[in-house]
Amino acid sequence: MVFTTQIFLFAFLPLVTAIYFLLPHRGRNLMLTLASFLFYGWWRPDFVLLMTFSAVVDHQAGARVARLEDDRRRRRWVFLSCVVNLALLGFFKYADFGIESLNAIIQRFGGEPWPLLHVVLPVGISFYTFQSMSYTIDIYRGDAEPQKSFLDFMAYVALFPQLVAGPIVRYREIAEQLRSRRHSFARASTGALLFQMGFAKKVLLADTLAPIADQAFGQAQLATPDAWTGIVAYAFQIYFDFSGYSDMAMGLGLLFGFVFPMNFNSPYKSQSITEFWRRWHVSLSSWLRDYLYIPMGGNRRGPFLTYVFLMLTMLLGGLWHGASWTFVAWGAYQGAWLVIERLIGKRPFYAALPKPLRIACTFVIALGGWVFFRANSLSQATGYLMAMLGRDGGAEGLLEIDRAGLLAFGCGALIIWGMRPAHEQVQTTRPWLSPAVAVFFLVAVCEIWFQAYRPFLYFQF
Amino acid sequence: MADGSSPHHDQQVTGWRDPEAGGLRVVSLLSLFGTILVVLYFEIGGGNLPGSKLDRVDFQAFRDGSLAREVENDFAENSVVAETVRPRYNEFAFRLFDRHTDRVVVGRDHWLFEASNAKANYPRPGAEALIERHLAAISGTVSWFAAHGTKVLVLPLPNKWALYPDKLPEARKQPRSIWPEMVRGLKARQVWTLDAAPALKPDGVATFFANDSHWSDQGCLATAGLLAEEIRQRFGTPLPGLAFDGRIVEHEGGTWEGDLQRMLGFVKDSDFYRSFTVPRRLVRVVDDRGRDLEPEGEQTLVLCGTSFSHTLHLGSKLAALLGRQVEDRSLPGKGPTVGLLALAREIIAGDHEAPALIVWEFPEKHVFVRKDSFLDPLEAFLVERENEERYPASSRRELVITGRTAENVTLVDDGEGGLDGTPTTGDPMLLVDLGEALPANEGWAVCYRVKTANPTTSKILFDWGAGFGRDERCIQPVGGRDREQLICIPVVGPEGRETRRFRLDPVDSSRPFEFRDLHLRRR
Incomplete structure (x- = not known):
């Protein structure tokens, strides 16, 4: 569903708001989850299952990471969470792009192209997979406590206001509010x-x-x-x-x-472009910084590798936006400017x-x-x-x-x-x-x- | 009312600070929910509830989202509030901001153009190949009629866009039109074509209504004059057909409200709406007592055309100028091929004698913009005729089928030996195993009849030992329009090979279809 349609504004929103405020507190997260399923599944109900699958995996992985003490086994669960989310994203978003790119090479050498899969991209998959994945990583890092209630976790993943186009909300930013939140006139x-x-x-x-x-x-x-x-x-x-x-x-x-x-x-x-990236799509740039750039090494491994990591982060950030070489080029362009600014003294x-x-x-x-x-x-x-x-x-x-x-x-x-x-x-x-x-x-x-x-x-x- | 996490906590985590509830802040809640409630009050009062217009709910439509889209569109399109507000808002937006529906281009001096006309113009990738296909389909159809003793005079009408470039806004002046290519291409293929551009060029008289996508009475009359002259030259005298005794009169005839004017969606009959209304000089065909006269019945001179011919009675004007009855088979809003192909089928069935002449009118825009109403039905017609002639019914043989499975489609026996198919997901297909081998390239064809609403294609993929192989020769167009069509797919493949299995895709579409009479024929 889209916010700027009549169906959202004059049917979904008033109905959901009315039911939400009529319900006692303990029923509200369930209600928001169901409303979010309706919102998300409005055009393709089967994609709700995909989102739920991603949430189940991450919720389970998060619980195991919190419970286990052996670091290697904890890492395995984090790894599983990342692999599942990235595999979903990879298949639904990049499978045809990968085949097309491969076909371009195959055909250059006179080979038969592979058929495209024509995969339909589930709306918002880039947002909710990133969001869901950060939950497991944050628990592993000790930045967040695991959510015992799957329902509350599902409410976090599916929350309709930010589900399909962000902002990418990290679990720790909202964990307390899932438990209890402030409702006021103001x-x-x-x-x-x-x-x-x-x-x-x-x-x-x-x-x-x-x-x-x-x-x-x-x-x-x-x-x-x-x-x-x-x-x-x-x-x-x-x-x-x-x-x-x-x-x-x-x-x-x-x-x-x-x-x-x-x-x-x-x-x-x-x-400057460095400042631009502190102000534009802040939730994505900070996500890329915290879960990609810094884990890769950030600026801790000398200037040359810092530039490489910056460039890689921006290339992947570009690719995150869409399965096309134009987005990769956009990422490279932004990365190049960031590197140039770093080279001449962060200005x-x-x-x-x-x-x-x-x-x-x-x-x-x-x-x-x-x-x-x-x-x-x-x-x-x-x-x-x-x-x-x-x-x-x-x-x-x-x-x-x-x-x-x-x-x-x-x-x-x-x-x-x-x-x-x-x-x-x-x-x-x-x-x-x-x-x-x-x-x-x-x-x-x-x-x-x-x-x-x-x-x-x-x-x- | 406050409960839950503290503002301090929210501020710490997200930097958010709740503002104080100032007096005017209530305006925001009122304007959001007040608007919603007012709209809902009128919509519910007017019976417009989401989903209330649905006549059936099916699981497939729910699953693929088409049901949701239908509910959304119905709710938006049938809006009671919008019906009241929209014309006023349209007027407001036009007056203040120059804004209007993107289906209409507003040019100089309030001249209106159909925005989709622009799509027919160059530059466009693949345009040459598409023109070639159109030319082949037109000349193929003309040849078919010629083989039945009927001459066809093709009358493609240039777009208003191409005739009145000086009335277009600067940014919309397109460098080229497909019109000259069309006429050149048709003439090069020896298709009898009348270039109507000289008649429709504005020369002191408006040949198109400023507020309409169609020609004016004067444009229609000038084209009729050009047509009559052309027909006389070709046929000499006396012309075939029955005499028609009508005369043309021209006089001031009130005003004209055009289709493009209505598309702007202003308040009907407001001063602003009327500022787009234009005066009309009426051209009528009358009998000796001044009564309007229309040609009638089956004739040997036939006009097949679109709303251009229909609305301003090109048929009667042509009849008056020729002095001969003209059968008017022009249809508004159905595209330029329905009338023509219906006549062809009547001739095949013996329900209509092959006329001496058909004037086939169609506007230029159909060539590119409405493939489904022009190119698809023509190509499907030609392939069907070719199938009937190349694979005669007398060569029919039954197929020995040992197994048949359906994929991506639900098939229901229609009780008359056929199957009603409803595609589920992906390409609907029938996998057929044969009890006898079919040799490649020996003139055999697998034939069947298929019927569906929209133009599409039908194909067979034969298994020559390495799985189902796609072959362009095994794909045929389906005309749609819920008319049953004979498909004959030639059994072509690697030389000297045989097949015992094939995959048949009755339609390349997710729309329901009917399928029956799977058999073999031979050249």
Whole structure:
């Protein structure tokens, strides 16, 4: 189910909220789990079994890791948990990509290609496998206590507000709240506010800018100004789409008493790529740091290996986003910038510039990355970058931007560079905020009947 | 109301600090749940509950998610609130932000275009190959009629998009149209084709309505004139058929509300909606007392066409200009092949005499945009005719079947010797074991009849000793439209080999189908 559909907003949400608050405390986790199953299984009920299987394995592994004393045997259970989760992810997300890549080599040598499996990707599998896997690892490291109740653990894995597109919530961040959590008027109303902000960001900004980016990436040739306009539209689109989803997830969490970690912290205000990765998709970058980069060796094995580990982490982070070489290229691009910044003293080469220019330079570098992220192939990405550099020579003025698009650009820029991030704004008590957001929410509700259906970009990851 | 974990704990773990419950904060709860409750109140009052429009619930639809999508779409599309709010919101969004449905392109001077027209344009990967297939299918169909003594005049109509580029927004001006390729290709294949572009070029008169995807009365009349001239040149005088005594009159005729105008979804009859309405100069065919006149019955001059021909009566205009009765078989909203192929089948069945002339009109957009209503049925028709001729019914022989299993499909006996199939997951297939060997390449074909709603393909994979091997020659198109079709798959394979087993995929689709009469025929 998708947050910005009528079925979610006018059927699922009111029903679940009403039942939740009518139930006594002890029934609420069960109720949330069942609601999450309905939410997740709405389009493909059989994938609920897959998620439950992953949860059973990790819950069992976690219990064994906590109970056993022999470190080797504990490691085996952690290993099992990781293998099962990564195998699920590998099969469902990367099997066809692997076969396609292999076929390209086989065919070069005149061999017969292998048939593709046409595996359907379960929505959100990248999120819940990472989330579930971290549970076992945290118990092994002594960072979390095992959850005795499978029901509460299942509620953690399946929790519908953040199930399909994050933020990736670690077990230890939410363990206490699963046992008992705070419900208050202030928290529920703040949740409602945050949900509405996210809803409006997604529907009014991301979905308005999407056709502009689609047009730009749909052209065979592009003039330089159009190429820049298209990629800025995409940068705004992906930010408002994904951060809008995160706001909605956090808002719904608050409504039900949960506090999720913040996922976006004004990333386009970053003054370097290193800072950008501390602000963009924070739950993923910190997950990769804690469960991949640091275990590999982090910066403890000398500068050269630090660069290698950084690069590897970003390559895998890129691949996590999608089974395509364009995502690998995006990871490599980001990794390369991180390495460059480390090489010249953990700062960007434009560190001497005034702050607004440092922010602008970082944004432009991020735009280069988004080209790989959005393109359908590496050759399209290269062509697009050439167009941005004035080497493509398409006719000018091929992008159709209506007044709503222009307004979305303007409002988007204002929100990105002129305002604090949503999770900070809602923690203040500015009197105008709630009524203003309510107006935008109402317009966005009208808009969902008006627009063509546009799912969240991060659903595909 | 507060219970559970402390705010201090939440702040420590996630950095979150609950704000104070300010007075206006209640607005957020009210606006979220108030909106939900108001909408629900009207939806429930209007009988629009999720799932209330479903007539049946089946497990397969539940499992593959199509049921969920149906519930979602029904709930959204039948919304009582949206019905009231949407036209006003559409108007508001258009006036304020220039926004409108992406099915319509709003050009200069309020000229409207169908957005899907753009899909028919170059550059597009595989376009040349697709055009080739279309040309082959069109010329094949024309040849079939020619073999029955009927001349076919093909009238592909250029898109409004291609005729009025100056009315398009700058960003939408596409560099090329497929129109010239189409006409050149058809003429190169000796297909009698009339290039209607000269008649439809705007030359002081609007040949298309500004607010509609179709031509205006003047565009229709100009095309009828061009057609009449072409037909006279080809047939000379006297023309075949019965006389038609009607005359054309032209006068001011009120206003025209176009399909594209309606698609914008504004409040009907509001001033804003009416600003898109255009004046119409009516062209009518009348008898000597001024009454509208339509040609009637089966004739030897036939018009097969789409909503273009149907809505503004191209048939009667052509009849008036030729002075001959024209049988109008144009159908709105069904695509350009239904009428033509129905006529072909009537000719085969002896229900209609082969006419002297068919004018076959279709708009350019069908060539690329609606493969299922154009290319698929034509190719299926041609293959079926080829099967009937290449493998005569007199060569029929029964297959000796020793075993048959079905995979990915539920088969139910229909009580008349056939099977009703409902695919489950993957490709529906029948694995057939034979009691006798079938030799490769000796002119045998495995034949059967299949019927399904949507165009698809049907195929057989023969086992020549190394498992089921796919062969492009063993795949045939199925026309769909719930019409039974004869499929004859040639038994082709490695020279000198025999097969005792094959896999038959009746349809390459997840839609239900009917299957019967599995047998052998020979060339």
